[in-house]
Amino acid sequence: xxxxxxxxxxxxxxxxATSRIQxxxxxxxxxxxxxxxxxxxxxxxxxxxxxxxxxxxxxxTLLRCIDGLVAPSTGEVRIDGAPVVEPPEGVAVVFQHxxxxxxKTVFRNVAYGLRxxxxxxxxxAERVPAFIELVGLRGFENSYPxxxxxxxxxxxxxxxxxxxxxxxxxxDEPFGALDAQTREVLQFELLRIWDTRPTSMVxxxxxxxxxxxxxxxxxxxxxxxxxxxxxxxxxxxxPRTRATTTDPRFHELREQVWxxxxxxxxxxxxxxx
Amino acid sequence: xxxxxxxxxPAPAPAAARPVRRRRSSxxxxxxxxxxxxxxIWELAGHLIDPVFLVPFTDTVRRLGELVASGELPTALLASxxxxxxxxxxxxxxxxxxxxxxxxxxxxxxxxxxxxTGLYAMPMVALIPFILAIFGFGFTPKVIVVFLFxxxxxxxxxxxxxxxxxxxxxxxxxxxxxxxxxxxRDVVIPYTIPFAMxxxxxxxxxxxxxxxxxxxxxxxxxxxxxxxITSRRFDTAAVFATILVVCILGVLLLALGHALERRxxxxxxxx
Ligand SMILES: Nc1ncnc2c1ncn2[C@@H]1O[C@H](COP(=O)(O)OP(=O)(O)O)[C@@H](O)[C@H]1O
Ligand SMILES: [Mg+2]
Numbered sequence: 001x002x003x004x005x006x007x008x009x010x011x012x013x014x015x016x017a018t019s020r021i022q023x024x025x026x027x028x029x030x031x032x033x034x035x036x037x038x039x040x041x042x043x044x045x046x047x048x049x050x051x052x053x054x055x056x057x058x059x060x061t062l063l064r065c066i067d068g069l070v071a072p073s074t075g076e077v078r079i080d081g082a083p084v085v086e087p088p089e090g091v092a093v094v095f096q097h098x099x100x101x102x103x104k105t106v107f108r109n110v111a112y113g114l115r116x117x118x119x120x121x122x123x124x125a126e127r128v129p130a131f132i133e134l135v136g137l138r139g140f141e142n143s144y145p146x147x148x149x150x151x152x153x154x155x156x157x158x159x160x161x162x163x164x165x166x167x168x169x170x171x172d173e174p175f176g177a178l179d180a181q182t183r184e185v186l187q188f189e190l191l192r193i194w195d196t197r198p199t200s201m202v203x204x205x206x207x208x209x210x211x212x213x214x215x216x217x218x219x220x221x222x223x224x225x226x227x228x229x230x231x232x233x234x235x236x237x238x239p240r241t242r243a244t245t246t247d248p249r250f251h252e253l254r255e256q257v258w259x260x261x262x263x264x265x266x267x268x269x270x271x272x273x
Numbered sequence: 274x275x276x277x278x279x280x281x282x283p284a285p286a287p288a289a290a291r292p293v294r295r296r297r298s299s300x301x302x303x304x305x306x307x308x309x310x311x312x313x314i315w316e317l318a319g320h321l322i323d324p325v326f327l328v329p330f331t332d333t334v335r336r337l338g339e340l341v342a343s344g345e346l347p348t349a350l351l352a353s354x355x356x357x358x359x360x361x362x363x364x365x366x367x368x369x370x371x372x373x374x375x376x377x378x379x380x381x382x383x384x385x386x387x388x389x390t391g392l393y394a395m396p397m398v399a400l401i402p403f404i405l406a407i408f409g410f411g412f413t414p415k416v417i418v419v420f421l422f423x424x425x426x427x428x429x430x431x432x433x434x435x436x437x438x439x440x441x442x443x444x445x446x447x448x449x450x451x452x453x454x455x456x457x458r459d460v461v462i463p464y465t466i467p468f469a470m471x472x473x474x475x476x477x478x479x480x481x482x483x484x485x486x487x488x489x490x491x492x493x494x495x496x497x498x499x500x501x502i503t504s505r506r507f508d509t510a511a512v513f514a515t516i517l518v519v520c521i522l523g524v525l526l527l528a529l530g531h532a533l534e535r536r537x538x539x540x541x542x543x544x
Pocket of ligand 1: 030035054055056057058059060061062
């Protein structure tokens with residue numbers, strides 16, 4: 001909610017200069033219902049920001065605004081300085097429901113983003129197998145989603161997003177629909193993949209452990225309407241692996257986020273009022 | 274990294290194949306037995322009832338052979354097939370895009386939905402006098418009747434299918450910057466194909482009814498004509514033979530419709 005013109009901002013604000021995603025004064029109403037309000041957030045070009053907050057607090061809606069799938073009611077989102085008004089190039093989403101097209105094979109699902117980006121058939125034939133390999137789905141190119149477990153479907157969803165080599169990845173509780181074990185396997189695989197190709201990532205999750213494990217910063221959303229309640233810097237070294245979860249610092253951070261999430265929602269608001 | 278993957282996947286398919294085949298062959302046995310029983314009852318009843326009303330199965334089959342040999346049945350069959358085929362094909366070619374447009378274009382939907390459900394609910398036979406008045410006798414009005422019988426189930430099922438596309442599929446496509454024409458290609462049409470096949474199956478059944486109705490009430494021709502003239506001659510065996518042919522045609526065409534439906538709904542997985 002700054003009043004200075006944006007382009008001047010972009011030149012003079014050092015934080016903005018390095019940030020890939022800029023969210024300023026973002027609010028969303030559905031008729032009377034205000035889902036979130038006055039959200040300011042910057043995400044760096046190789047930074048993972050995790051969003052935690054109770055279900056229904058507007059995390060999915062916020063991601064939709066960042067991707068230009070729905071228009072915000074107030075404020076704006078910029079990616080590389082350009083205001084987002086429709087899904088921008090170079091932004092890929094991984095959905096909680098995997099978002100695979102059930103009538104397409106794994107190969108064609110993974111190829112979908114490339115096809116939409118106008119990549120030639122030959123280049124697709126070359127690049128898709130590499131990404132199928134990357135997520136460990138070799139041999140399942142011709143399977144249909146119904147033939148795959150949830151974990152494998154999300155691997156395909158991940159490959160489809162990665163295949164377009166996005167500069168921004170939006171993850172909407174990507175492992176939320178998976179069983180605990182599969183979820184853990186995929187968390188560490190995603191970390192490994194991210195280390196080889198760091199991107200700007202906004203990662204929505206229900207799980208506090210996951211938020212701390214994946215994020216460089218954890219943003220706690222809270223209140224009605226939701227606002228940014230607190231941002232916690234996660235000073236855990238990368239690459240992060242299974243060993244990270246046994247680090248005492250990991251547990252400290254987890255407790256810290258836990259307490260923020262669990263404290264009575266209206267504490268801070270009521271003091272201010 | 275993928276210690277979990279090899280154990281999963283489409284492996285169960287071959288294991289399931291054998292019981293399915295056994296079930297299928299036992300179903301065939303039941304099917305055959307029921308056909309035989311039907312023929313036997315027909316035969317018995319035919320000997321007990323006045324031959325003006327009912328002819329035994331064996332006599333019907335013998336008369337069927339004669340009709341085939343004389344060329345009467347093949348000629349009638351060919352004439353009917355032309356009416357049926359032309360009407361059905363036009364109905365499908367019109368019904369598919371009409372249903373899709375209805376689902377995707379708001380003002381069409383709002384303007385036409387009630388008309389179409391109304392026409393679908395209406396017994397088409399009632400329209401035949403109007404068609405006769407406007408188009409007279411000949412091939413075209415008969416094709417129009419078959420078309421009218423067949424087109425509405427296609428429109429309605431395609432429309433209902435295309436309007437039931439889960440919002441998440443559309444959102445995924447939009448997140449990859451799909452425009453409306455890409456949506457049609459990658460989401461709307463593939464999602465709707467199984468519904469279209471159901472519509473076509475329903476259309477086949479109704480086109481058959483439309484065909485006989487047209488051949489009765491417009492310029493008599495084809496199988497309808499054969500039923501009419503043989504019944505006027507009290508050649509009950511020939512009437513039954515022709516009806517038997519229509520029945521067999523119906524069964525075969527519907528089996529084809531079912532096969533189409535199953536083939537194009539494969540991605541839905543076993544339900
Ligand atoms: N298209 C919509 N129309 C009306 N209300 C909506 C719409 N989308 C989301 N909401 C409402 O906005 C709130 C936040 O939803 P959502 O962003 O899905 O939350 P989260 O992802 O945090 O669980 C919910 O109360 C939901 O009912
Ligand atoms: Mg959500």
